[in-house]
Amino acid sequence: MIEYLLFATFVGLLFHGIHRKVIARAQGRPGPPIWQEILHVLKFSFKETWIPKTASQTLFVAVVFVAIGIWGAALYLLLSGGSLLLLFGIYLIHKIVEHGMGLSSGSPYGKFGAIRSVISAASELPLLATVVAIYFFTHSLSIADIAAYQQVHGPLLVIAFPAAAAMYLVILSKMHYGPFSIIEAKEIVSGNMTEHFGVWRAGLEVGYALKTYVLLYAFVLLFIGQLPLALTLLLMLLILVSLSFVCAVTPMLSPYDTVTIQTLVTGALVVYIIVLGVVMG
Amino acid sequence: MKKQTALIIGLSAGGISVAAGLLAGVGYLPVWAAELLAVVAFPVFVIFIALWWNAKSGEEDIPFIGY
Amino acid sequence: MFNLPTTNIGGQELFVLEFGDIVNYFSPYTAVLFVFALLFTALAIVSRPERQVDIAFGGDAYYAKEVDPNLLRFQRFMAIACGLATLGAMVSGDVFNFTLFASMVGITNIGIVAAYRNRHVLNAAFQYGIVAMLATVPLFGGAAIVLASTGTLSMWELFTDGVAVPLIAKAFLVLGVMGEGMAPFYVAKAEITRAQGAPFILMVHVSSLLLFLRVIEIVISM
Numbered sequence: 001m002i003e004y005l006l007f008a009t010f011v012g013l014l015f016h017g018i019h020r021k022v023i024a025r026a027q028g029r030p031g032p033p034i035w036q037e038i039l040h041v042l043k044f045s046f047k048e049t050w051i052p053k054t055a056s057q058t059l060f061v062a063v064v065f066v067a068i069g070i071w072g073a074a075l076y077l078l079l080s081g082g083s084l085l086l087l088f089g090i091y092l093i094h095k096i097v098e099h100g101m102g103l104s105s106g107s108p109y110g111k112f113g114a115i116r117s118v119i120s121a122a123s124e125l126p127l128l129a130t131v132v133a134i135y136f137f138t139h140s141l142s143i144a145d146i147a148a149y150q151q152v153h154g155p156l157l158v159i160a161f162p163a164a165a166a167m168y169l170v171i172l173s174k175m176h177y178g179p180f181s182i183i184e185a186k187e188i189v190s191g192n193m194t195e196h197f198g199v200w201r202a203g204l205e206v207g208y209a210l211k212t213y214v215l216l217y218a219f220v221l222l223f224i225g226q227l228p229l230a231l232t233l234l235l236m237l238l239i240l241v242s243l244s245f246v247c248a249v250t251p252m253l254s255p256y257d258t259v260t261i262q263t264l265v266t267g268a269l270v271v272y273i274i275v276l277g278v279v280m281g
Numbered sequence: 282m283k284k285q286t287a288l289i290i291g292l293s294a295g296g297i298s299v300a301a302g303l304l305a306g307v308g309y310l311p312v313w314a315a316e317l318l319a320v321v322a323f324p325v326f327v328i329f330i331a332l333w334w335n336a337k338s339g340e341e342d343i344p345f346i347g348y
Numbered sequence: 349m350f351n352l353p354t355t356n357i358g359g360q361e362l363f364v365l366e367f368g369d370i371v372n373y374f375s376p377y378t379a380v381l382f383v384f385a386l387l388f389t390a391l392a393i394v395s396r397p398e399r400q401v402d403i404a405f406g407g408d409a410y411y412a413k414e415v416d417p418n419l420l421r422f423q424r425f426m427a428i429a430c431g432l433a434t435l436g437a438m439v440s441g442d443v444f445n446f447t448l449f450a451s452m453v454g455i456t457n458i459g460i461v462a463a464y465r466n467r468h469v470l471n472a473a474f475q476y477g478i479v480a481m482l483a484t485v486p487l488f489g490g491a492a493i494v495l496a497s498t499g500t501l502s503m504w505e506l507f508t509d510g511v512a513v514p515l516i517a518k519a520f521l522v523l524g525v526m527g528e529g530m531a532p533f534y535v536a537k538a539e540i541t542r543a544q545g546a547p548f549i550l551m552v553h554v555s556s557l558l559l560f561l562r563v564i565e566i567v568i569s570m
Contacts, residue, residue: 053399054398054399054400054401054412055398056395056396056397056398056546056547057395057396058391058394058395058396058547059391059395059398059546059547059550060398062391062395066387073380082359082376083357083359083376083377085357085377085561085564085565085568086359086376086377086380088561088564089377089380089381089384089561092557092558092560092561093384093557095553095557096388096550096553096554096557099550099553100546100547100550103398103541103546103549103550104398104546104547105398106398106399106400106401106412106546107401108400108401108402108403111400111541114541115538115541118537118538118541118553119538128564131564132568135568140357141357141568142359
C-alpha cells in the first residue's frame with residue numbers, strides 16, 4: 001500500500017525538478033539539477049519548525065495533513081478504478097486546502113493568496129466539463145469502465161479531443177511557475193504558502209508531488225488508456241515536458257485574465273457538449 | 282513535542298500503513314479498508330518523521346543572537 | 349431492499365438511512381463528501397480563529413487584531429449549523445430535502461460573516477444574501493418542476509431509466525446551487541474573506557463546493 005504512495009511522491013518530486021529544469025533550459029539558463037525538489041523537501045524537513053503565534057493553530061497544521069491525505073486517496077482512486085466524479089471532488093477539496101492554508105496564518109500575503117485561490121475557482125469548471133464530456137461517450141464515470149471503453153473504441157484523446165484539451169488546461173493551472181499560478185505569485189511573497197515553513201512546507205511539497213503525479217496519471221488513464229507502468233511514466237513525462245514549455249514561454253497572467261481564460265475554455269466546452277448532445281441524441 | 286514522542290507516532294503510523302498493505306495482501310483485510318488506513322496514516326508518517334529529525338535533542342550550542 | 353440504480357456514477361451503495369419515505373444513502377461518492385464535510389466541521393469546532401496581521405505601510409510596524417469571544421462564539425455556532433446542513437445535503441435521497449439543505453447553507457453562510465462589524469464584509473454579506481435569495485427561486489423551482497413532471501421527489505425513483513426528468517429542471521437545480529456560491533456568482537464572496545475567523549470562513553467555501561459536487565451527481569444520475 002504505502003509503497004505506491006512513496007513511489008508517487010518520489011516520481012512527483014522528480015517531475016517537479018524536471019519541470020524546473022526544462023523551464024530553465026527553455027529560457028537559456030542552466031537550471032537546478034532535476035533532483036533539486038527532493039533535496040528541497042529534505043531541506044525543509046530539517047529546518048526549525050513552529051506554528052506562528054497569530055495563526056489559527058489547528059487549521060494551520062490540519063491543512064497539511066489534508067493536503068497529503070486527499071492526493072493519497074486520489075492515487076488509490078485511480079489505481080482501483082473508482083469514480084471519476086470523486087477525483088473531481090478531491091480536486092475541489094484541494095481548493096479548500098489552498099484557501100484554508102492562506103487564511104489560517106493571519107498573514108496578509110497568505111490571505112491574498114487565499115482570495116486569489118477563491119477567485120480562480122473557475123479553474124474547476126473545465127474539469128467538470130471534461131467529466132461531463134467523457135460521460136457522453138462512455139455512459140459511465142467509473143475509471144475502470146472508461147479504461148475498458150478505450151480498449152474497444154480507441155483513446156478518448158482522439159474521440160473527445162476538446163475534453164482532453166480542457167483537462168490539459170486544468171493540469172496547467174495547477175503547475176508551479178505556470179501562467180495561472182497566481183496564488184503563489186511572487187508579488188505576494190509566496191501567496192498562501194508564505195507562512196508554512198519547515199516541516200509544514202515539506203509536507204505540502206509531498207502533497208503537491210502526489211498531486212502532480214495523480215493529475216498526469218489521470219490524464220494518461222482517461223485519455224490514452226491503461227498501459228504498462230513504464231509506458232505510462234514515459235507519457236506522463238512527455239505531457240509534463242510540454243507543460244513546462246508552456247510555463248517557460250508564457251508570463252504569469254493577472255488574476256482577472258486567468259479567470260477570463262478559464263471561463264472561456266469552459267464556455268467553449270459547454271458548446272462542445274451541447275453539440276455532442278444534439279449530434280448523439 | 283518531545284523527540285521521542287514524534288518518533289513513536291511517526292513509526293507507528295508507518296507501521297500501520299505497512300501492516301495494512303500486508304494484511305490486505307494475504308486477505309485478512311478488505312483492500313478498501315487497507316487503502317483507507319494508508320491514506321490516513323501516510324500524512325502522519327511524513328509529518329511526524331520530519332518533526333522527529335528536526336526536533337532538538339537539548340544538547341545544541343546556544344546560537345549567537347547578536348549584540 | 350434498496351438498489352441504487354446508478355452504480356456507474358457514484359459507486360455501489362454502502363448504507364441507507366431511512367426516515368419514513370425519505371431514504372438517505374451512502375455510496376462511496378456521497379460517503380466521501382460526507383466525510384469531508386464532517387472533517388471541516390470538526391475543524392471549525394476545535395480550532396480558534398487566527399489573529400489577522402495588518403501591516404502599517406511606510407514602516408516596519410504591524411499589528412495583530414484581537415479575537416472577540418462573543419463574535420467567536422456566534423461564528424462557531426453558525427459554522428457548525430452550516431456543517432450540519434452540508435452533511436444533510438451530502439447524503440440526502442430526496443430532491444426537496446436537498447434543496448432545503450442547500451438554502452439553509454445559504455442562510456448560515458450569511459450568518460457566519462454577518463456578525464463581523466466591518467463595512468466591506470457587511471456589504472459583501474448583503475450582496476451575497478441577495479444572490480443566494482434569488483438563487484432559491486430556480487433551486488426550489490427546479491424541485492417543483494421535477495415533482496410536477498415525474499410525480500416524485502425521491503432520487504431512488506428519479507435515478508431509474510424509466511423516469512425522464514426535463515432538462516430545464518436539471519438546469520434550474522444546478523443554477524440554484526451555483527447561486528449559493530459557485531463560480532460566476534461567488535464574486536460577492538471575495539470581500540467576505542476580510543472577516544476574521546479562518547476555520548469559520550472556510551466553512552462558507554467548503555459548503556458551497558460540496559453542494560456543487562453533490563448537485564452534479566444528482567443531475568448526471570437523473
